Amino acid sequence: MAKEAAGRARPGRAPAPAGRRARPRQAEVARLAGVSQATVSLVLSGRDLATGRPISAETRAKVLDAAHSLGYVPDPAASRLAAARNNLLGVFSFTATFPTDVRHSYYPFLVGVEQEAAAQGYDLVLFTGSSTGGAGAGGAGALNRVRLADGCLFLGRHAPADELRRLVADDFPVVHVGRRDEPEGLAWVGADYVSASREVVTALAGLGHRRVLLVREDDDAPASTDRERGFLDGLVDSGLPAGSDAVFRSGDPRHDLTADRVRAWVAEGVTAFVAEETDTGAAWRALRAAVDEAGLDCPGQVSLALLGSPPADLADEPAPMGFDIPRPALGAEAVRLLAARIAGGPAEGTLVACAFRPGATAGPPPAP
Amino acid sequence: MAKEAAGRARPGRAPAPAGRRARPRQAEVARLAGVSQATVSLVLSGRDLATGRPISAETRAKVLDAAHSLGYVPDPAASRLAAARNNLLGVFSFTATFPTDVRHSYYPFLVGVEQEAAAQGYDLVLFTGSSTGGAGAGGAGALNRVRLADGCLFLGRHAPADELRRLVADDFPVVHVGRRDEPEGLAWVGADYVSASREVVTALAGLGHRRVLLVREDDDAPASTDRERGFLDGLVDSGLPAGSDAVFRSGDPRHDLTADRVRAWVAEGVTAFVAEETDTGAAWRALRAAVDEAGLDCPGQVSLALLGSPPADLADEPAPMGFDIPRPALGAEAVRLLAARIAGGPAEGTLVACAFRPGATAGPPPAP
DNA sequence: CGCATTACCTAATGCGCATTAACGAGTAAT
DNA sequence: ATTACTCGTTAATGCGCATTAGGTAATGCG
Known part of the structure; x- marks a missing residue:
């Protein structure tokens, strides 16, 4: 493995890619402090104290001073490459x-x-x-x-x-x-959509509602599934019927969720509606629109809740019962x-x- | 610079930090393809084509195949270290x-x-x-x-x-x-606050205003100075008087800018007020309040403009004439x-x- | 006073990749 | 046939840092 002693060429890196050459390396710090690069590394990483590696206070100070005056910062790529970390x-x-x-x-x-x-x-x-x-x-x-x-x-x-x-x-x-x-x-x-949704249903039940309906879109993302589960759990917890007719699932709530349908539900005894939250807020929008069109007073005749936060453009309307994701x-x-x-x-x-x-x-x- | 030929120790890195050793290196790819690591680097970086460094199609294919079958992905830390930049x-x-x-x-x-x-x-x-x-x-x-x-x-x-x-x-x-x-x-x-402010004044002048007043705070940041300059430039451009009485400067607009003072200005012939924008929006708030309190109708009796965007909490009020910083x-x-x-x-x-x-x-x- | 410690520090090495001088093999030119 | 190149590939080197086996004074011990 001995290196060729003969005068071979020295490939490697070009001298200086023009750009900035100002960023100081540990080698410069070492030179300024009059120590070796290894010592600089030890001092700057604090590895000396941690591992009981003794470094004299004087040397520490010299290195620290030099590093500071040079504005030294470790190169993240190099740190990483050397199997350490880069914060x-x-x-x-x-x-x-x-x-x-x-x-x-x-x-x-x-x-x-x-x-x-x-x-x-x-x-x-x-x-x-x-x-x-x-x-x-x-x-x-x-x-x-x-x-x-x-x-x-x-x-x-x-x-x-x-x-x-x-x-x-x-x-x-x-x-x-x-x-x-x-x-x-x-x-x-x-x-935790499950718990949050359950809590909403529980609150509704606590207010006296016996028939609650979930309006959800036709999407099987975990976010939707979890909400439905929490909703159903909440019904069960409160001793309310949690059959499949407690959930209204629609691929296009804007068309399927009509005022007539809402009136029919209310006639059947539904007193509270819950909508899932999605990117578009389609379910919630449709629900609000249908209830409005049906001429039903919101807190008075029917209660509404949203399993999430209202879309940004509805931020100025009165906040619906529901929950906020603690982003x-x-x-x-x-x-x-x-x-x-x-x-x-x-x-x-x-x-x-x-x-x-x-x-x-x-x-x-x-x-x- | 010759290395010690004697059987010195081999410090360096510990064999393998246990964790992730699965990731293939260029060296493995090279071995599998039966070429050197350098060739792998050349082929994978496409540097051969770019710099006219020719690599035979056959070799290219071998390397590419090997890399693909091994699922090789370059280590960004190493790339960046070698390339002296990190993007x-x-x-x-x-x-x-x-x-x-x-x-x-x-x-x-x-x-x-x-x-x-x-x-x-x-x-x-x-x-x-x-x-x-x-x-x-x-x-x-x-x-x-x-x-x-x-x-x-x-x-x-x-x-x-x-x-x-x-x-x-x-x-x-x-x-x-x-x-x-x-x-x-x-x-x-x-x-460009200068141009933007000038444009606002020009618009006001275009509407027929002959006396316009700038309300600004007592701050000499470039942002304030520029606005004032643009304001004055705009007046001059429109052939309006741009004396020092066209600017009202106050360290505390909330107290200095009273309804009475506004009435007095209006009596003197001022028909439009312009406020500078600051972090707090103090000037604009004070101006609005004073005009309100003076019982003046805003678009009707006096025109108002804000050299910037309204503060967030006033976002729902009707947008004032002014300009938006294109952040x-x-x-x-x-x-x-x-x-x-x-x-x-x-x-x-x-x-x-x-x-x-x-x-x-x-x-x-x-x-x- | 000689040898073993102890305290401090340095030399040497490699991480994985990019880079480039140099080399071997053809091929063309002299 | 020797020189002159071109082409394709490789060996060697370093980027900046962390790591660790030693080395070298200074100190302790009997």
């Missing part, structure tokens, strides 16, 4: 981040993420779904860019299962935001879980409780 | 980033930043003012953390001049969001400028045009 947490979003309607869900989440990340000593790397930067080509291995960070959060329903699976299989710390069973061993955090809390919890994963913790799923919202659309049922 | 753009905010009131200005900006960054092939690193991650201590050299990125955007008025100066002096690519003259050679992007555009422009800086471009300042907003608070002056 960077990735955030990869699959949803279109930009349309205005997402503003209301993505940002609050980010607030929580940022706060908790800061608390844990991490900075954030925002990976953009459409970005083609970095190594792999745009579409295919785009997800691999995240490996630069110590771990990564994934947002949005459309995370490609196979790529995620690969990451998980390689034991790269990943946390998905939103319940997800797909890749085995994937950690996730999600809102900042969700973000914070995701970060906590991710940090735990990075530290070697298990890949578990975590539910975060939603906040019940009494609202102004529910009251006692009308006297018979 | 990371920093975003450092000095304002409290996440408190609710900033929500409305920070996020739209970030939208533009992210979009343009993605387009340019960069990912984003969000540095948090309070985060203590990384090497340097928290408070003092916190700004140095940003050096981990290829360049950095700075938001907020309170960027410490000396630290910024240091970065600029080291030729670290920096772009400040908001006009700024402080550190010589600092690149910045800002909204996404500003963000995008900032990224473009930063990318140019990284590529070795000059440190220039750039203005982005604001969008005129007709609003509903201005009309023709009342007949005399």
Whole structure:
């Protein structure tokens, strides 16, 4: 393995790619402090104190001073390559981040993420779904860019299962935001729709309602399924009939949910309606419209509830009974879980409780 | 530089950190394809075609096959280390980033930043003012953390001049969001308040107003100065008197701007009032309140305009005439400028045009 | 006073990839 | 046949950092 002693050429890197050469390396710090690069590494990583590796206070000070005066910052790529960590947490979003309607869900989440990340000593790397930067080509291995960070959060329903699976299989710390069973061993955090929905139904029952109807769309996402389950659980808990006629499922609520139909239900004894929350809020909109058109007074003659938050454009209307997804809390919890994963913790799923919202659309049922 | 031939120890890395060892390296691909690692790198990066470095089709195919069958994905950390750049753009905010009131200005900006960054092939690193991650201590050299990125955007008025100066002096690519003259050679992007303000005045003049008054706070930030200049320019352009009595400056508009004073101005012939925009919106609030209290009908008896966007809590009132800062555009422009800086471009300042907003608070002056 | 500690520090090495001088094999030109 | 190239591929090297076996004073012990 001896090197050729002869005067071979020296390939390697070109001297200086012109750009900025200002960023100081550990070597410069070492030179300035009059020590070796290894010592600089030891001091700056604090590994000396932690592992009982003795470094004299004088040397420490010299190194620290030199590093500070040079404005030294470790190169994250190098740290990472050297099998350490870089205090960077990735955030990869699959949803279109930009349309205005997402503003209301993505940002609050980010607030929580940022706060908790800061608390844990991490900075954030925002990976953009459409970005083609970095190594792999745009579409295919785009997800691999995240490996630069110590771990990564994934947002949005459309995370490609196979790529995620690969990451998980390689034991790269990943946390998905939103319940997800797909890749085995994937950690996730999600809102507890089941409990929150149950609570809404319980509140309605507590007000005296005996017949409650759920209006939901024709979608089998976990978010929908969970809400229905919670709804039915709530009915059962309150001793109310939870048959299949307690749920009205429609692929197009705007057309199927007519005023006539609402009147018919009311005639049958239904006094409260519950709508699931979706991206578009179609079920809720249809319900409101139908009730209005049927000439029914909302808190007076029928009670309404929404299993989630109202769409942004209806924010100025009186708040419906329902619950709010604690997005900042969700973000914070995701970060906590991710940090735990990075530290070697298990890949578990975590539910975060939603906040019940009494609202102004529910009251006692009308006297018979 | 000859290596010690003697049987020295071999320190280096521990054999295998247990965890993820499954990921194939270029070396494995090379072995499977029966070529060298260098060839794999050349083929996979496509650098052979680009730089005219010829690689036989046969070899290419062998390498590609091997890579595919092994599920090879490049390690971004290694790529970035070897390439001396990391395709990371920093975003450092000095304002409290996440408190609710900033929500409305920070996020739209970030939208533009992210979009343009993605387009340019960069990912984003969000540095948090309070985060203590990384090497340097928290408070003092916190700004140095940003050096981990290829360049950095700075938001907020309170960027410490000396630290910024240091970065600029080291030729670290920096772009400040908001006009700024402080550190010589600092690149910045800002909204063109001068033109936008002038446009508002011109619109008012076009409606027939001959006496227009600017209400501003007692602050000499560029943002305020620019607005005043644009205001005065607009008056001059329209052949209106632009004396010092066209501007009312107050350290505390809430107390100084009374209904009586407004009545007096109106009696003197003032038919339109313009308020500058500030963080708190104090001038605009005071103006609205005083006009209301004076019992003046807004579009009818006096016209009002705001040099900027109304504060978030007044978003539901009728939109005032004025202009909107195109925050996404500003963000995008900032990224473009930063990318140019990284590529070795000059440190220039750039203005982005604001969008005129007709609003509903201005009309023709009342007949005399 | 000689040898074993102890306290501090440094040399050497590799992580995975990109880069480039150089080399071997053809092929064309002299 | 020797030189002059072109083509295709490889060996060697380093990016910046972390890691660890030693080395070298300074100190302890009998």
